[in-house]
Amino acid sequence: MGLKAIILLITLLLALPFTLITDSFSDSKHDLSKKHLNGLTLIWSEEFEEDMINESIWNFNIGDGCEYGLCGWGNNELQYYRRENAFIENGSLVIEARKEVFIDESTGKIYNYTSARLDTVGKFKVQHGYIEVRARLPSGKGLWPAIWMLGEEWSLENTKAWPSCGEIDIMELIGSDPTIVYGTVHAPFCYGGRGVGSSFKLPRNYDFTQDYHVFAIEWTSEYIKWFVDGQLYHVVNKQEFAEKGCTWVFNHSFHIIVNLAVGGYWPGPPDDTTVFPARMYIDYIRVYEAPPVDEYFVFQKDTDNELMARTRGWTTVSFETVVNGDFEEPFNTLNNPLLNPDEWFLIAYGSNYIDYNRTGVSNGVFTLALKSTGGSLDDVGFAQYVWLKQNNSYIVKLKAWSSTNKTISLKIILPSIPSKTYFEVLINLTTIPQEFVILYNHSSIAGNIISLTVNTGYNGEIISSIDLYFDYVLLKPWTGEYETITSETSTETTTETTLPTPPSETLETTTSPVIETTRETKTPENTPSPATQDSLLKIILVTILALAASIIVFLMFKRK
Numbered sequence: 033m034g035l036k037a038i039i040l041l042i043t044l045l046l047a048l049p050f051t052l053i054t055d056s057f058s059d060s061k062h063d064l065s066k067k068h069l070n071g072l073t074l075i076w077s078e079e080f081e082e083d084m085i086n087e088s089i090w091n092f093n094i095g096d097g098c099e100y101g102l103c104g105w106g107n108n109e110l111q112y113y114r115r116e117n118a119f120i121e122n123g124s125l126v127i128e129a130r131k132e133v134f135i136d137e138s139t140g141k142i143y144n145y146t147s148a149r150l151d152t153v154g155k156f157k158v159q160h161g162y163i164e165v166r167a168r169l170p171s172g173k174g175l176w177p178a179i180w181m182l183g184e185e186w187s188l189e190n191t192k193a194w195p196s197c198g199e200i201d202i203m204e205l206i207g208s209d210p211t212i213v214y215g216t217v218h219a220p221f222c223y224g225g226r227g228v229g230s231s232f233k234l235p236r237n238y239d240f241t242q243d244y245h246v247f248a249i250e251w252t253s254e255y256i257k258w259f260v261d262g263q264l265y266h267v268v269n270k271q272e273f274a275e276k277g278c279t280w281v282f283n284h285s286f287h288i289i290v291n292l293a294v295g296g297y298w299p300g301p302p303d304d305t306t307v308f309p310a311r312m313y314i315d316y317i318r319v320y321e322a323p324p325v326d327e328y329f330v331f332q333k334d335t336d337n338e339l340m341a342r343t344r345g346w347t348t349v350s351f352e353t354v355v356n357g358d359f360e361e362p363f364n365t366l367n368n369p370l371l372n373p374d375e376w377f378l379i380a381y382g383s384n385y386i387d388y389n390r391t392g393v394s395n396g397v398f399t400l401a402l403k404s405t406g407g408s409l410d411d412v413g414f415a416q417y418v419w420l421k422q423n424n425s426y427i428v429k430l431k432a433w434s435s436t437n438k439t440i441s442l443k444i445i446l447p448s449i450p451s452k453t454y455f456e457v458l459i460n461l462t463t464i465p466q467e468f469v470i471l472y473n474h475s476s477i478a479g480n481i482i483s484l485t486v487n488t489g490y491n492g493e494i495i496s497s498i499d500l501y502f503d504y505v506l507l508k509p510w511t512g513e514y515e516t517i518t519s520e521t522s523t524e525t526t527t528e529t530t531l532p533t534p535p536s537e538t539l540e541t542t543t544s545p546v547i548e549t550t551r552e553t554k555t556p557e558n559t560p561s562p563a564t565q566d567s568l569l570k571i572i573l574v575t576i577l578a579l580a581a582s583i584i585v586f587l588m589f590k591r592k
Contacts, residue, residue: 072320110295118148131308149291157285160322164248170310174302175207176293181286195223198281203247210239215258222278230266235351235419265337336479343449349374373417415485423476425510431503434461
């Protein structure tokens, strides 16, 4: 083999793993190399890379719907749909709602708003699959962006096919609250207000206007699942439909519709606060083959996010961090978690087990003072709600001690009604301050909002008063190393001399790592491996190939 051929071979070998790594972590807008997603083959996509809207794929719906017997498009909407309000810009489809006077020359009607609606009727349809849409949404009272699907029987010439044809709403947003999206299905006996749906809420300081998000459904013959940025929040299956008296009509072909409505029964009309023009951006629509049916979701009627939304309601909490985890700020012992869920709150407030006069923060340390009542502890402690990503790992670090030896527990709980415990680990406190490091894996089917709970309900009865001291309780995503976690609100480290020391004890600090993994209830099939594992494997592959290439080059030149 000649020198050039050997060098070419080495180059190809080295380039291959780097190509794989780039593909796995690429978030480029139009990465058409992604012909597979979690093992599923791409069967169709609309990337909006042409200068003009492709009318071999899209139809423009024009007017107010009256021509088709759907005045206000069946929802009392205020806009007149026009071609001019949809266009391609910077590789995205833009649908622009405008506040402008428009006169329909054919009817003489006057409209104050225009927008656009497009569908793929007669040009593209799909039956089952994993369908994802990357989009950025508008906000403002009276705005109603939607990405949805109707059964192939429906068309502007056959609008009475609804609801028998079926409707799958991949995403809807009501502009007055841009932090929540909705996923719903409509079918015979379950349509309109009886549609079967749920919602998904972003954490504090995030909304759907700030950036693009990926909205997806996994649609099989037995169920439909909804995702936002890979986070599962809703499932509907045949069994649930039957129990509700609905008819399952989702085993035939559907077409795609995208639109931005103004006004309607659900969002109401715009007001003076609504900013126009308002834009909905769609980066791409991709359709992958349907995954194999997962038996778990054939019978699982609710996701944990769905259970939370229905029984407790979505609350606004912080993303992957604990507020006041270093206790540099006061602890409000009267805090109501329904009003301030991402601040610390006491569990069993009003219980005779807590001495409220001595419970609180002093010198950066939180003291939970328990008193003897002659009874056993039952869910007494403190907690805070936090927003976690599914299929991610987290580190919880706490530093604590007690006036006498005491076993407590750290729990990760879904705060729905009833609640569900994802994880629990026992922590043995002594009179010597110790740091505990705990690894927690958040399941791919867990709810996004959890209650990080420190619970004192162990060791039976409290026969004498006891004080529990906490220097910090911190949480952050795990990067693969047990690095130091620092509080975002703290500017300096609390010194040992400020820590309250139990009487007649010498203050010493030890570190006692507690490594636990979550007790998963069930992991669905086809769950992708964590990115960290995939990355490590590819880095090892690169290293091996690079070493092999170096040996080949060395031997080749040695022969000369």
